[in-house]
Amino acid sequence: MAGEQAEALGVDLFPGFAAANLLYRDDGSVGGVITGDMGVARDGSHKPTYQPGLAIEGRYTLIAEGVRGHLAQELIARYKLREGVEPQTYAIGIKELWDIAPEKHEPGLVIHTQGWPLSDVAGGGFIYHQENGQLAIGFVVALDYHNPHLSPYEEMQRFKLHPAIKPLLEGGRRVAYGARAINEGGYQSIPNVSFPGGALIGCSAGFVNVPRVKGSHYAMKTGMLAADAVVDALAAEGPASLDAYRLALTQSWVAKDLFTVRNARPALAKFGVFWGTVYAGLDLWLNELGLGFLVPWTFGHKPDHSQLTKTAQSTKIAYPKPDGTITFDRLSSVYLSGTNHEDDQPVHLTLRDPSVPISVNLALYDAPEQRYCPAGVYEIVHAEGADPRLQINAQNCVHCKTCDIKDPTQNIRWVTPEGGGGPTYPNM
Ligand code: SF4
Structure with missing residues (x-):
């Protein structure tokens, strides 16, 4: 139009x-x-x-x-x-559209959440009761998280299992899926x-x-x-x-x-999610009252890719298996994104050094690209009698740009695939 x-x-x-x-x-x-x-x-x-x-x-x-x-x-x-x-900092947002039972739909109702199921990682969810009896539900995870075992996709799936959310989705049908990075750096990163x-x-x-x-x-x-x-x-x-x-x-x-809210997001990285939120509330409140001169400082950022801790210092996270009704695997999700790429084309996820995924990412971080990619593009293949290797299923890419941002050595570069390829997001 x-x-x-x-x-x-x-x-x-x-x-x-x-x-x-x-x-x-x-x-x-x-x-x-x-x-x-x-x-x-x-x-x-x-x-x-x-x-x-x-x-x-x-x-x-x-x-x-x-x-x-x-x-x-x-x-x-x-x-x-x-x-x-x-530096610019980012989050990844993962979103689904659901057709829900008419009696559960409250047109115009907007719910924002912070925290759960995350612990000390900035992020939260959103639920919008939008037109046509649909629910847009999503979860945002800040990409400055430290634990390489964390999977933003699985956090989104867990979010839907909250006792206040799951009943909304029961009896409904998931109709669309998508993911995209979001800028979070604010004023000081322009x-x-x-x-x-x-x-x-x-x-x-x-x-x-x-x-x-x-x-x-x-x-x-x-x-x-x-x-x-x-x-x-x-x-x-x-x-x-x-x-x-x-x-x-x-x-x-x-x-x-943007100047007024410049310290709210970096406060969470600086003081942790709980005390950072308390600080941010105070800072925003003072600005709201016209007393912003009392907080003249501006917090800085660290690049997201530098924030992962090594696997040896990180706790494994056990995510529940998808149940196929409320929670799903990545491939069925990608199917709902309408993603389509011409199969026979150069891979658009390029590696500056092809040895790094195994020698650095797998060795030090248990290949975090397997978990932060919301489309299952990156897989470490362990074939019998052969060294592990990274397989890039580029045709699944939903163009969220998370790998370009979060890869610990900035070895992955997203370039444009053949025109017209990628997700189709009607209604998203
Ligand atoms: S390959 Fe990169 S850009 Fe594509 S979906 Fe995965 S993380 Fe996003």
């Missing part, structure tokens, strides 16, 4: 084509994007359906890829956009948002208010601020930067909102 309205206004849309690479001008500025090649086989050879990527040029390029976009990552590194700011030839907007830059569970309107507002800067830059004589967007952002309610 929105797409049709945009096209009616003269906007060209290219649905089904992923922006795979950036196009750079001779002066080093960004000049647009290049869509991914189609019809490339797993071994890199060209299939009869081969079509090279298309260069889409523009005077200014606004990057809106969502959380941990691979183009944004490249831009942040190339133009050193994160210099002087804290990078420089403008670069030569363009700007980062929305979750590409990390505008999320964790304690208020808000982000969509920041994405829209920052898109509008960037668009205003582009209009002014196009009207200016000669080349112009989008620094005006950066300035407008610092003066906007987006920056004000």
Whole structure:
């Protein structure tokens, strides 16, 4: 619908084509994007359906890829956009849609929870009684957790077994599944948002208010601020930067909102979940009263991938087996995400060093990618008489980006698969 309205206004849309690479001008500025090649086989050879990527040029390029976009990552590194700011931190959110019994549905009811079944890991659940008699239920786990045995997917399954939640789902039917990383770093993790030839907007830059569970309107507002800067830059004589967007952002309610809540999320990492929550409540309350000057400090962050403890110092977690009615295994969940990738294409989960999954991840952390991936993409295969090896079931990937974030040595790099592949999230 929105797409049709945009096209009616003269906007060209290219649905089904992923922006795979950036196009750079001779002066080093960004000049647009290049869509991914189609019809490339797993071994890199060209299939009869081969079509090279298309260069889409523009005077200014606004990057809106969502959380941990691979183009944004490249831009942040190339133009050193994160210099002087804290690392971005993340959570993974896992969500299901259920058709529930009509008598249990209370339209408009919203429930947020914190904690259980987690212990001293930041996170919590949500339950929305939404339209069409459906329930959206989900669980968010902060990716700065320490125990490599933790599985965010299994925590979500356990969440549904709470005595106050399970009866809601009994007799219902799960109809959709999805997972996605969420920015949690807040104000102190916002990078420089403008670069030569363009700007980062929305979750590409990390505008999320964790304690208020808000982000969509920041994405829209920052898109509008960037668009205003582009209009002014196009009207200016000669080349112009989008620094005006950066300035407008610092003066906007987006920056004000995020500044006010900047210490709430890192307090949980700093003081533990219980005392961190107490601290965050006090800090937010003082800000609410206009007494924010009493808390002038800003807490920092540590990158999520650096937070795992070694297996030898970690407690095993025994998760219950799925019961097939309230809790499920990963493969049946992936089926409900509508994920589809062309089988014969290069693997889009790339390893910088193929030896690291065994020599580091398995040896020191019992291969945590087997547990933090909510789609069962990573498997350590122990074939008889052979050394263990990592198998990557890339066709299951729901594009949540958790592996790109949490891999302890940052050895996994998510790149765009062939255009059109991935989960289909109608209604999600
Ligand atoms: S492979 Fe990575 S991006 Fe894909 S679903 Fe698993 S964790 Fe998410």
